[in-house]
Amino acid sequence: MTLKETLQSDLKDAMKARDQVASGTLRMTLAAIKTAEVAGDTAKELTDDEALKVVTKEAKKRREAAEAYDGAGRQELADQERAELVVLEKYLPAQLSDADLDQMVAEAVVESGATNMGGMGKVMQLLQPKIAGRADGGKVAAAVKRALS
Structure with missing residues (x-):
């Protein structure tokens, strides 16, 4: 169905x-x-x-x-x-916890090789397919900014 x-x-x-x-x-x-x-x-x-x-x-x-x-x-x-x-x-996938989100962001930062805010786009591009609907975009962006700063 x-x-x-x-x-x-x-x-x-x-x-x-x-x-x-x-x-x-x-x-x-x-x-x-x-x-x-x-x-x-x-x-x-x-x-x-x-x-x-x-x-x-x-x-x-x-x-x-x-x-x-x-x-x-x-x-x-x-x-x-x-x-x-x-x-x-009820129709959305389970939302990611803050710890899970931070872990996924850290992995994406390592995978992309980003070292500063200039690499935020690369990190977000890697994260979007993995997160799709499981976290708010603003929350993801904030986590990426914390990881890169």
């Missing part, structure tokens, strides 16, 4: 259970996947990896929106965004 099929099946289950948060979140995610499928010159079915990138992007939107609402003092809206994030996290 593909990720998209899993999302569609879970949407049906959420609708039957009258779970408004889950059904609304899954509808928005499936709409984002459909948009990605028809973007570009020709329509195509997304692979699981491509669909996972869309789900990751949607989760990041929820995380950032919750932080923005917290900053604006809108706790009820921040809570809604976090509830949607919980639904999306």
